[in-house]
Amino acid sequence: MDQSDLHNKAVSCGIKHIGIATYSSGKIFVYLMNKGFPEDICQSAVNELIERKYIDDTKASRKVLIARTGKKQESREFIRKRLEAAGIDADVADSVVSGLESDTRTCYKLFEALGFSEDTEEIRDEMIKTAVRRGYSYELASRVYELWSQDI
Numbered sequence: 001m002d003q004s005d006l007h008n009k010a011v012s013c014g015i016k017h018i019g020i021a022t023y024s025s026g027k028i029f030v031y032l033m034n035k036g037f038p039e040d041i042c043q044s045a046v047n048e049l050i051e052r053k054y055i056d057d058t059k060a061s062r063k064v065l066i067a068r069t070g071k072k073q074e075s076r077e078f079i080r081k082r083l084e085a086a087g088i089d090a091d092v093a094d095s096v097v098s099g100l101e102s103d104t105r106t107c108y109k110l111f112e113a114l115g116f117s118e119d120t121e122e123i124r125d126e127m128i129k130t131a132v133r134r135g136y137s138y139e140l141a142s143r144v145y146e147l148w149s150q151d152i
Contacts, residue, residue, distance in 0.1 A: 014045055032046070111127055128142055
C-alpha cells in the first residue's frame with residue numbers, strides 16, 4: 001500500500017473513531033498509532049482532520065475546562081497540564097490558559113464553592129490545603145483566604 005492510500009485509510013479510520021464526539025488532536029494521534037499506522041502517517045492524517053474541522057483542540061479544551069469549575073477549580077498551571085494530558089496541542093493550551101481568569105480570582109471562587117461560612121483555624125487550614133492540592137501556591141492561597149474571610 002502506498003503512502004497516499006495509507007494516509008487516506010488513516011484519515012477514514014480517524015473520522016470513524018471521532019463520529020459525533022469531540023476528540024483532541026493528541027488523542028486521535030495516539031488512537032491511530034495504536035491502530036498500527038506509522039507516525040508520519042498519523043501526523044499527516046491528524047493535520048488533515050484538523051484542516052477539515054473534524055478535530056478542534058479549542059473545542060476539546062472546553063470539555064476539560066467545564067469539569068474544572070466550582071469545587072474542582074484548579075490553578076492555571078494545573079489546567080494547562082490537564083489540557084496537555086488530554087492531548088490538546090501545546091499552542092492551543094497556551095492560548096486557552098492565557099484567556100482564563102487569574103489564579104487569585106479562581107482561588108477565591110474555589111473558596112466560595114467550598115461553602116464554608118465561618119472562619120476558624122481548622123477551616124482555614126483545610127481550605128488552604130485544598131487550594132494547594134489544586135495547584136495554587138501556599139502564599140497565594142493564604143492571601144486569598146484572608147480576602148475571602150473578610151467577605152463572609
